[in-house]
Amino acid sequence: MTPVAASASVASDPPENLKSDLPTLRPTSIIHRTTWRPPVATYGEGIYLDLEDGRRVIDAVGGAAVACVGTSHPKVIQAIKDQLDRVPYVYNMQLSNEPAEKLAQLLIKSGNGAFELCGFASGGSEAMEGVIKLARQYYEEIGQPKRTNFIARQLSFHGNTVATLSLAYHPGRRGPYEAILDHNNYHHVSPAYAARFQNVDETEEQYVQRLAKELEDKFVELGPDTVIGFVAETVVGATTGACPAPKGYFAAMKAICHKYGALFILDEVMSGMGRMGTTHAWESFGDGAAPDIQAVAKGLGGGYASIGAVLMSKTVAEGIRGKSGIWKHGHTYQANPLVCAASVAVQEVIASENLLENCRVQGAYLSQLLHERLRGPNALAAPYVFDIRGGGLFWGIEFDFESPEAARVEMKGQKFAMTVQARALENGLIIMAFIGGSNLEGTKGDHILLAPAYNVTKAEIEKIVDVFVDTVEEVLKQHLVSD
Numbered sequence: 001m002t003p004v005a006a007s008a009s010v011a012s013d014p015p016e017n018l019k020s021d022l023p024t025l026r027p028t029s030i031i032h033r034t035t036w037r038p039p040v041a042t043y044g045e046g047i048y049l050d051l052e053d054g055r056r057v058i059d060a061v062g063g064a065a066v067a068c069v070g071t072s073h074p075k076v077i078q079a080i081k082d083q084l085d086r087v088p089y090v091y092n093m094q095l096s097n098e099p100a101e102k103l104a105q106l107l108i109k110s111g112n113g114a115f116e117l118c119g120f121a122s123g124g125s126e127a128m129e130g131v132i133k134l135a136r137q138y139y140e141e142i143g144q145p146k147r148t149n150f151i152a153r154q155l156s157f158h159g160n161t162v163a164t165l166s167l168a169y170h171p172g173r174r175g176p177y178e179a180i181l182d183h184n185n186y187h188h189v190s191p192a193y194a195a196r197f198q199n200v201d202e203t204e205e206q207y208v209q210r211l212a213k214e215l216e217d218k219f220v221e222l223g224p225d226t227v228i229g230f231v232a233e234t235v236v237g238a239t240t241g242a243c244p245a246p247k248g249y250f251a252a253m254k255a256i257c258h259k260y261g262a263l264f265i266l267d268e269v270m271s272g273m274g275r276m277g278t279t280h281a282w283e284s285f286g287d288g289a290a291p292d293i294q295a296v297a298k299g300l301g302g303g304y305a306s307i308g309a310v311l312m313s314k315t316v317a318e319g320i321r322g323k324s325g326i327w328k329h330g331h332t333y334q335a336n337p338l339v340c341a342a343s344v345a346v347q348e349v350i351a352s353e354n355l356l357e358n359c360r361v362q363g364a365y366l367s368q369l370l371h372e373r374l375r376g377p378n379a380l381a382a383p384y385v386f387d388i389r390g391g392g393l394f395w396g397i398e399f400d401f402e403s404p405e406a407a408r409v410e411m412k413g414q415k416f417a418m419t420v421q422a423r424a425l426e427n428g429l430i431i432m433a434f435i436g437g438s439n440l441e442g443t444k445g446d447h448i449l450l451a452p453a454y455n456v457t458k459a460e461i462e463k464i465v466d467v468f469v470d471t472v473e474e475v476l477k478q479h480l481v482s483d
């Protein structure tokens with residue numbers, strides 16, 4: 001649960017229902033990412049998880065936008081068992097394996113010509129590390145070793161390793177590591193976050209032009225022939241909560257990268273592999289601008305497998321093929337047969353059960369209900385809901401307490417989003433909260449992310465919205481001071 005923990009580190013109070021149990025919940029031999037030991041899950045079925053205390057909760061965010069076919073799909077479970085009976089592990093410098101070869105083919109085919117080769121990793125951060133190294137390797141091999149600079153964006157998240165924290169920019173996540181991050185090779189431009197940063201007198205097109213100019217200025221400032229590429233999440237997830245870019249943004253960014261011979265790189269670890277209702281988020285939310293390099297992870301293994309992948313275009317593949325012909329990068333569990341077999345099965349389920357379509361249909365319904373219940377005429381939460389945005393089954397709700405009316409909400413030092421997240425769990429709903437995503441300093445922001453599995457039903461969407469809205473209202477009522 002990468003993003004939650006990063007946010008939760010500042011919200012150190014355990015949920016109410018766990019407070020009295022603290023002595024029995026501790027000690028634990030795990031160094032948890034929360035100050036309390038989270039409840040233990042014992043069983044999963046579809047979008048439901050059973051906890052050790054006998055409660056059954058709904059997972060409305062697929063863990064960390066990971067679970068995409070639920071937690072108990074029989075075809076995926078069978079595929080893992082079958083592979084276990086064949087061969088669970090080989091080391092990919094010595095032997096390849098059938099599921100990995102099959103998954104790679106499936107991924108390349110999914111790009112409809114955008115991709116030529118693929119490499120595997122064991123998760124999103126590893127995939128993004130692989131992206132950084134592949135991009136640098138490419139320029140080194142095609143004879144442009146001067147290219148050493150990456151340009152990414154403020155309020156982005158690309159992983160929790162030192163390099164990916166350097167690449168991304170979110171003050172809270174950088175926290176104690178700021179002093180050891182690389183400030184020479186990683187540079188940042190503004191986020192594409194219209195709700196907060198588009199000027200009131202600016203059209204969408206003008207906003208895109210302003211952001212494009214800023215990127216181009218950054219290229220010029222660094223020296224265009226020193227830039228490796230521009231890196232962005234197609235739809236931002238773990239900082240600003242399901243935040244798509246304005247129309248035309250990615251086409252403009254790609255054009256600038258290519259003007260200066262640099263790479264256009266997308267991080268679809270969270271928003272990719274179907275989450276937005278298309279296999280790749282750039283197909284629907286990125287102007288159809290295919291990247292030169294792309295990372296995917298969460299929805300690739302759907303929670304059945306720790307896996308990530310790096311996809312590269314023909315240009316990048318040919319650059320590498322023309323020189324070393326190898327990816328100078330690897331990990332012990334890369335292309336693991338068991339995880340690749342699970343991933344193939346997850347992707348086959350998405351295709352055979354037409355889940356991209358369901359993702360779009362249920363996503364539209366989720367959006368409709370959220371708008372009605374949170375912003376409708378009699379909605380208690382309406383004055384505090386700043387924005388509802390997203391697509392597919394990836395929806396962010398951003399709260400704000402700066403209006404005069406918001407003075408009526410007294411959180412007594414607690415963060416609203418974190419309190420809602422904790423209360424929702426008590427009410428039987430897992431959601432994900434982020435703080436610090438509403439300004440560049442990372443000091444303001446209350447976001448909630450909803451990202452249920454792609455096979456969620458209409459009735460389950462209704463249940464999710466019911467519990468979520470009730471929880472928001474419950475927290476608001478508890479913290480409203482009378483006039």
Ligand SMILES: Cc1ncc(COP(=O)(O)O)c(C=O)c1O
Pocket residue numbers: 002003064123124125126128157158159160233237238267268269270271297
């Ligand atoms: C866009 C993005 N990139 C990278 C990562 C890191 O992935 P992981 O937590 O699997 O290492 C995340 C995780 O939330 C993410 O949202």
